[in-house]
Amino acid sequence: MIKHSATLAINERLQAKRAAGEQVLHLGFGEAGLPVLPEVRDVLANAAHRNEYGSVVGSAEARQAAAGYFTRRGLPTDADDVVLAPGSKALLFGVLAVLPGDLVLPQPSWVSYAAQAALVGKRVLGVAVPEAAGGVPDPEVLDRELTRARKDGAEPGVLILTVPDNPTGTLADAALVKDVCAVAANHGLTVLSDEIYRDLVHDSTAVHSPATELPERTIVTAGLSKNMALGGYRIGFARVPRPDVRAALVGVASEVWSSLPAPMQEVATYVLGEPPEVRAHIDASRALHGAVARAVHAEFTAAGATCRPPRAGFYLYPDLEPLRSKGFRTSTQLAEHLLDHHGVGVLAGSEFGDDPGALRFRAATSLLYGADAEQRRTALRSADPVTLPWIQRSLTHLRDALAAVFDGK
Amino acid sequence: MIKHSATLAINERLQAKRAAGEQVLHLGFGEAGLPVLPEVRDVLANAAHRNEYGSVVGSAEARQAAAGYFTRRGLPTDADDVVLAPGSKALLFGVLAVLPGDLVLPQPSWVSYAAQAALVGKRVLGVAVPEAAGGVPDPEVLDRELTRARKDGAEPGVLILTVPDNPTGTLADAALVKDVCAVAANHGLTVLSDEIYRDLVHDSTAVHSPATELPERTIVTAGLSKNMALGGYRIGFARVPRPDVRAALVGVASEVWSSLPAPMQEVATYVLGEPPEVRAHIDASRALHGAVARAVHAEFTAAGATCRPPRAGFYLYPDLEPLRSKGFRTSTQLAEHLLDHHGVGVLAGSEFGDDPGALRFRAATSLLYGADAEQRRTALRSADPVTLPWIQRSLTHLRDALAAVFDGK
Numbered sequence: 001m002i003k004h005s006a007t008l009a010i011n012e013r014l015q016a017k018r019a020a021g022e023q024v025l026h027l028g029f030g031e032a033g034l035p036v037l038p039e040v041r042d043v044l045a046n047a048a049h050r051n052e053y054g055s056v057v058g059s060a061e062a063r064q065a066a067a068g069y070f071t072r073r074g075l076p077t078d079a080d081d082v083v084l085a086p087g088s089k090a091l092l093f094g095v096l097a098v099l100p101g102d103l104v105l106p107q108p109s110w111v112s113y114a115a116q117a118a119l120v121g122k123r124v125l126g127v128a129v130p131e132a133a134g135g136v137p138d139p140e141v142l143d144r145e146l147t148r149a150r151k152d153g154a155e156p157g158v159l160i161l162t163v164p165d166n167p168t169g170t171l172a173d174a175a176l177v178k179d180v181c182a183v184a185a186n187h188g189l190t191v192l193s194d195e196i197y198r199d200l201v202h203d204s205t206a207v208h209s210p211a212t213e214l215p216e217r218t219i220v221t222a223g224l225s226k227n228m229a230l231g232g233y234r235i236g237f238a239r240v241p242r243p244d245v246r247a248a249l250v251g252v253a254s255e256v257w258s259s260l261p262a263p264m265q266e267v268a269t270y271v272l273g274e275p276p277e278v279r280a281h282i283d284a285s286r287a288l289h290g291a292v293a294r295a296v297h298a299e300f301t302a303a304g305a306t307c308r309p310p311r312a313g314f315y316l317y318p319d320l321e322p323l324r325s326k327g328f329r330t331s332t333q334l335a336e337h338l339l340d341h342h343g344v345g346v347l348a349g350s351e352f353g354d355d356p357g358a359l360r361f362r363a364a365t366s367l368l369y370g371a372d373a374e375q376r377r378t379a380l381r382s383a384d385p386v387t388l389p390w391i392q393r394s395l396t397h398l399r400d401a402l403a404a405v406f407d408g409k
Numbered sequence: 410m411i412k413h414s415a416t417l418a419i420n421e422r423l424q425a426k427r428a429a430g431e432q433v434l435h436l437g438f439g440e441a442g443l444p445v446l447p448e449v450r451d452v453l454a455n456a457a458h459r460n461e462y463g464s465v466v467g468s469a470e471a472r473q474a475a476a477g478y479f480t481r482r483g484l485p486t487d488a489d490d491v492v493l494a495p496g497s498k499a500l501l502f503g504v505l506a507v508l509p510g511d512l513v514l515p516q517p518s519w520v521s522y523a524a525q526a527a528l529v530g531k532r533v534l535g536v537a538v539p540e541a542a543g544g545v546p547d548p549e550v551l552d553r554e555l556t557r558a559r560k561d562g563a564e565p566g567v568l569i570l571t572v573p574d575n576p577t578g579t580l581a582d583a584a585l586v587k588d589v590c591a592v593a594a595n596h597g598l599t600v601l602s603d604e605i606y607r608d609l610v611h612d613s614t615a616v617h618s619p620a621t622e623l624p625e626r627t628i629v630t631a632g633l634s635k636n637m638a639l640g641g642y643r644i645g646f647a648r649v650p651r652p653d654v655r656a657a658l659v660g661v662a663s664e665v666w667s668s669l670p671a672p673m674q675e676v677a678t679y680v681l682g683e684p685p686e687v688r689a690h691i692d693a694s695r696a697l698h699g700a701v702a703r704a705v706h707a708e709f710t711a712a713g714a715t716c717r718p719p720r721a722g723f724y725l726y727p728d729l730e731p732l733r734s735k736g737f738r739t740s741t742q743l744a745e746h747l748l749d750h751h752g753v754g755v756l757a758g759s760e761f762g763d764d765p766g767a768l769r770f771r772a773a774t775s776l777l778y779g780a781d782a783e784q785r786r787t788a789l790r791s792a793d794p795v796t797l798p799w800i801q802r803s804l805t806h807l808r809d810a811l812a813a814v815f816d817g818k
Contacts, residue, residue: 086666087666
């Protein structure tokens, strides 16, 4: 049985604790934690008359806008290459359902990839990420593991890359992407590149997409949940240049979700057209994500954890190996302890396919911006959001909790 | 490979013909063909700030409202039994993905059931529907076929019933549902009852749900696409009393579509609360669907077809067997001829799993209400919509086309 997605499950658990009056530091969920841009609200409101089923692939306007989005990012794209759906998660599922072969995953990687693979009957081959960045397997280890897996009778067919990465909050640079893609091509793999965080690189370094290296062999998925904080709108889109894969994906889409809701197609058209107010909103969000992620990173390293510096999005993936001497043996045990004794909610590394015995977890930093829309708007507008009292209180909560566990409490 | 859903495909094909200036009689697509109730538009507009991911099963309010909807229809339901999703199609897929065993289907039945079964690796056992009504297999034939199938090594596990039915536009009465459920229980099947047309029984006869007969063994799916003409909103909901099935379904949901979009949860809450204006809208829609379906039915029977009288929704499933003497050999050939030579778009019976050699097809009557929202609103308010000039023109188009094919042209 496929269990309830770990990220969604911890969110529901933490919301229940909070509703019960507990003081909770919610680092467990990858929601962008920001209000809807008012212009987006207006677009949705004005599209409320749209009740027709519409095309499975998405409206012509939305596909054109998505093609422009990719093209402006160095990936020339025709509107015909685009498929929209209710969330990039649905697209990832659909692509995994139609591509042959087993799934190769960076370790750690987002919780749903492996669960989706199980759902469509694919085996998973996990390959450790390099020190430089997560979201891609170490190229040398990848080459070795693929060779060994084939000898053992596996049929690796699809490699998922996450650029920038969830859970590590890092960005594989061009050279690393190039090396990984060369190995993938050598072994005949199709690359599925999840680029949902691509607009949130803190210093605005351009993302080097695997689609640049392997244009015919790469499918790119993205969405508006992270860059525009529209998780609840469920808008995803994909760049699928191969017509056979696209046709197969559309077949699955037509039998599982039919289409992105018609009013949401208009939101996609508007946002992906990237008018100035959308770009300004994403710029402000990116700055806030970076500032808070860096502040939380500083708390972890000061406490004694090792942690890759955050480069994109709103995640950290600290390693608390020194706590082994305090009796911690698994990431799950550590995460449960943090939740039960210190009200700190994180997601154990094992949920991401990491070695269960490694004392690593993912900390999402995006729910620290405020308890309501007003606080979040203030954080978004602030030149120095980390100094805001409610963010300071969260940092203090984390500092105290970490001090206590490192102290053996 | 799962091909693009036949219903969605013919819709796209007919829209293209129409866009090219051809005179087209669109009987090919099961869209309710009516405008959004203004109050629903307002609810969606006012919910546009809702960008949180939300619970996989649906918001507490929407689940409570859906529980009330079922309870008022004679199926006592707890909010905890309800799962919402972006469309009942997604829920049907999810349930099929988690229930064990092969799929037993009435023949003919809605195009997506068999396609979904293929997607999740289930074999399909088709059982002919009785003369009385479609949507359920003939109980005696069902019993015989299940026994034979088991002997042949099949493992029938799930029986889908469609009450009221698509494609026949009929309603299995209580006695028939009872008989079918008794056979299903005898053979240990779980029943998946698709009740998306339950509010559109033309004479308001209460639907006898299989869940009344087999409360623990039946999962009911429904949605707002048909009764409220909100296909483009993608709002589905299910009644899943068995906790183990519900947990498994939620697992799939969390890995494929996450949740119904947050703004749509508010629409679901509002509509399923059934305030007077919603009930009045559905009442008016039901009357219009019935009037036009009866008028189209009269055209088919006058031309020489046999056809079950329409009882619910907006479908007819005529049998044009007399045309065999004119050289027609398959439903596909007949449907293609009607489209190419007479601009009449219908969906061949073979798409619904019917005998390909039978000269049957589904005619959807709901796109005859008007070419734009104003005409559709007029039809909805009309005491005698069939007399409206644009509906008369469509009936004439159909009459001429049928006269020509029965004439061997």
